[in-house]
């Protein structure tokens with residue numbers, strides 16, 4: 001099992017998808033140089049005046065806008081976004097993204113738990129093409145209140161509302177982010193997390209700001225996490241291997257891999273994004289019962 005890997009943005013090749021109608025560059029995930037097994041990371045590139053196909057998938061996808069502005073229709077809700085914002089496309093919600101004509105292109109960073117869903121044989125993707133609107137669960141029966149059986153109740157509950165069209169947020173504006181003191185001297189802000197009301201299957205995204213010339217305490221965590229460097233220069237030591245990083249780089253921190261992250265700049269903070277699956281099926285599987293300490297000097 002690979003527990004540590006890193007990749008520079010310049011090494012990522014963006015290939016055009018005529019079906020999805022955008023450019024996709026795989027950064028991390030199975031089959032890439034950063035072989036995370038439960039999370040993947042990709043670059044999505046849209047040109048001005050362009051929109052993606054309308055599609056849905058059983059995995060969660062969390063997007064961060066690296067450059068540009070545009071809008072997305074997610075589960076029937078339309079949200080505008082710009083650089084620094086985060087989006088969530090909930091599992092099985094129809095969605096598409098678009099850039100108005102006359103704007104500059106947009107570059108988004110996407111994290112998903114598709115590899116985890118694939119491992120469970122539960123990763124399904126449907127693409128409706130370039131249609132404007134697609135009814136959620138169009139082909140599914142709504143359930144009947146005159147069926148009092150367990151199955152009747154189950155069917156009603158499962159179809160209580162379109163996925164992604166409820167009250168759960170699907171967008172965090174960068175202007176609403178508030179960095180707060182976090183562990184080890186860092187400042188952190190949640191972008192997509194159940195604590196903010198998001199309904200994901202466990203995928204979460206946070207921003208971490210490392211103070212200048214500062215190394216966060218050595219630790220290890222249950223489950224994989226993928227780190228993407230937004231700004232700054234620093235290094236990480238993961239399972240005993242040092243990786244020097246700068247803006248645009250992506251790192252994998254494996255399950256229970258001892259690691260530390262440090263900002264090597266004497267004057268400026270470094271900002272990274274961290275995606276993880278901490279509150280997901282890993283809970284259900286009892287992995288969090290592992291007695292291994294999160295802090296210490298082991299490894």
Ligand SMILES: [Fe+2]
Pocket residue numbers: 055056057061089095
């Ligand atoms: Fe999607």
